[in-house]
Amino acid sequence: MPHSAPPHPPRTAADQRDFETALRDVFEQRISFNKVLGFRIESFDPLEPRVRFDMRPELVGHYLYGRLHGGVISAVLDATAGFALMCALADKHRDEPAEQIVQRFLRLGTIDLRVDYLRQGIGERFHAAARITRLGGRIGSAQMTLVNEAGALIATAAASYVIS
């Protein structure tokens, strides 16, 4: 007796492109604060999702040294972990169409976040990466890093999320 077909076949290359286009649109354009800060998705690789942004005068926290405001650092690390969770969920739910994964993104909530500010946020371009350490049915956890274009480790972070 054949068991019932899944509601959707595993994600095709076309559906993956749809997912990436839709998620990029939400992440870079529709989340206003991400747009103000200039966050751009750099890699959709579920093993190493990354976000980047360029230094700009508005992002400065210390005018004498021209370094990033701590709030910019915590914003990008939180946003990158949320993005990484979406890549992991898209990978876990390969049978779901792109729009359904984006709906999951809109229900994602940060429970709490810790940031360690290790070095001054000096540089021209910054790259944030996240690693998923837990992907349960209700709770997701991630560890994040921020480096500048020279590879200096500026901050690390850990956060917990409600997922659905």
Add this chain to the structure above:
Amino acid sequence: MPHSAPPHPPRTAADQRDFETALRDVFEQRISFNKVLGFRIESFDPLEPRVRFDMRPELVGHYLYGRLHGGVISAVLDATAGFALMCALADKHRDEPAEQIVQRFLRLGTIDLRVDYLRQGIGERFHAAARITRLGGRIGSAQMTLVNEAGALIATAAASYVIS
């Protein structure tokens, strides 16, 4: 035998005004990101220093619900704790002129920050407060809260700082 005079007499009302004017200028105008986000000092009371800001479209993190981006919340809580440490240091070093306290502000560094996002950041005006829980010679600690104009508790936070 007379003991030597302190280098400065305790802070006068005029010197307190100088301190407040100088710190407000640095906090609201010269820290670019604070200015972009619209952070304003609401109270210099060392027992309850407060910062406020208004909702604006650029600060939105979730376009469907019009709620604050988590990065705005962590930025204002970190900034408010730093401001509160300055009020506490100004109170502790009453014999120091205003400019010297502002120099301490410029040397302040956030070691790490934890934010708990308790409720959706919905509202028209937000108020952040900080309480200093440690004021040592090298390390300062603070606990922070963010409420909206109706008094709903949106987030709490804890952070550690290098002070000098």
Add this chain to the structure above:
Amino acid sequence: MPHSAPPHPPRTAADQRDFETALRDVFEQRISFNKVLGFRIESFDPLEPRVRFDMRPELVGHYLYGRLHGGVISAVLDATAGFALMCALADKHRDEPAEQIVQRFLRLGTIDLRVDYLRQGIGERFHAAARITRLGGRIGSAQMTLVNEAGALIATAAASYVIS
């Protein structure tokens, strides 16, 4: 048309005593590590649940100063928040019998914990208290404090929990 009766009437004084006896047994006797550390429930008041323990040589982290090990501090603060969540859930679900609330305790899980070690853990008796800052359907959050018998604030903490 009558609507269906609730499965249990609101908690009676007798049922509250049963709940307190059952929770105390689990907390103080059946959780081995709580017993090793000597944690005792001091107050079941849902507005201010408290746990206490006495200094003992085994709990020392620094033999020169005879102060508490950081691990004892984090253990008591985590345990006290879990206990406080149970008091809050018992208050929220007044129609549930004691045993059902204790089952909720056994399903409780700490997602993450932050502890700020503010002062040396010196004293003869210590008192931990917790305040619930979020009690949702899936996530609970708490803030905790530890003082010694003289009221000195030794540590503060924040934690997130999975509840059911």
Add this chain to the structure above:
Amino acid sequence: MPHSAPPHPPRTAADQRDFETALRDVFEQRISFNKVLGFRIESFDPLEPRVRFDMRPELVGHYLYGRLHGGVISAVLDATAGFALMCALADKHRDEPAEQIVQRFLRLGTIDLRVDYLRQGIGERFHAAARITRLGGRIGSAQMTLVNEAGALIATAAASYVIS
């Protein structure tokens, strides 16, 4: 003109052995709570310092599942980071005799600690490792992990320390 000799030559193999013996004695025997929990130094390698301990009935937090109490997990992660900082300081100050490094250990203080409890603490033997992410003149930071004998990642952590 000869410049003055350093007070001590770089650490010899004999001095390294003295350091390891002295630090192990303090860590495993003289810190009472470490001894109660059975923490043992597994590796002095400054690139990957490790601590291990065996499951024992006293360390259980959940009697139904026989899993580690969260307080044991936070205790070992904090202790391992402190130990790792000592290995890093011994490596940085190679000209200091063993006893001087041990004095630094006795002045070490945890500022704050975050633990993420990712999986149930089930196993027969546990291994904790720490990586130093900052080693400044006043502040040290570390990231820690706890795995069981099968390599399952049970917890991660981050902490800040006052060093001297």
